[in-house]
Amino acid sequence: MTVSLVVLLFVIAFGAYIQTATGFGFGLVVLGIGGAFGLLPIADLAFIASALSIVNSISGLYGNVWRQAQFRQMFVFLAVALPMVAVGLYWLEHMGQYALNLLQGLLGCVMILVCLSSLLRPEPQATLSPSWHFGVSGAFAGMLSGLFSTAGPPISYLMYRQPVELIVIRATLLSVFLVLAGFRTSASLISGLVTDDMITVSLVGTPIVLLGTMLSRRYLLSWLSAAIVKRIAMTMLLISGGILLVKALY
Secondary structure, three states, X not given: OOHHHHHHHHHHHHHHHHHHHHOOOHHHHHHHHHHHOOOOOHHHHHHHHHHHHHHHHHHHXXXXXXXXXXXXHHHHHHHHHHHHHHHHHHHHHHOOHHHHHHHHHHHHHHHHHHHHHHHHOOOOOOOOOOXXXXXXXXXXXXXXXXXXXXXXXXXXXXXXXOOOOHHHHHHHHHHHHHHHHHHHHHHHHHHOOOOHHHHHHHHHHHHHHHHHHHHHHHHHHHHOOHXXXXXXXXXXXXXXXXXXXXXXXX
């Protein structure tokens, strides 16, 4: 077992820990930290994050948590997001390195602006957002899922602005991530872009994800209030956006 693999497994555990607590962040952690340290190529990390997101989402939704999801808004979101996942995967396969760097930089800027806005105004809206907001969010999230397996920023920001309980936010986010990750992983396998090393790391990381999820549900969720968890989530997005921006520039 190489040092890079050991570090990556710790990153995977940390990502699972955070996502179970906040409802998102697994792909951002794996792509952001793993990419920053050059543990694996971005395309490989994206597949691993996508495959393990399935495990993480299922474990996070265990115990009837999935029943708390906002299914109406979720269906609108997925109807737009799933086709965009295919578009993102196509771009990932055919775009040059310069274009990918530019896209990462733009994503980083958007994430930073979104997070700063949320941290300055952390209180949720008075009413639920209209359905078309979820459709627009789905377009961006689907594209990001296909490219980097990081669908979290658009839908997470939108969900954390809704006047609902934290358990509803987590259940909805984990549910849409499960569907997106399953679709992206299946499409990658069918397209033949997956290597044996990517599958091996995903298999080794599965028990790590389960352990991280268990620790999160048993300890973190009872230690922190909903307001603190929301701020942690937005701060994580801010850091991830900074990592993406730095990577694009250098």
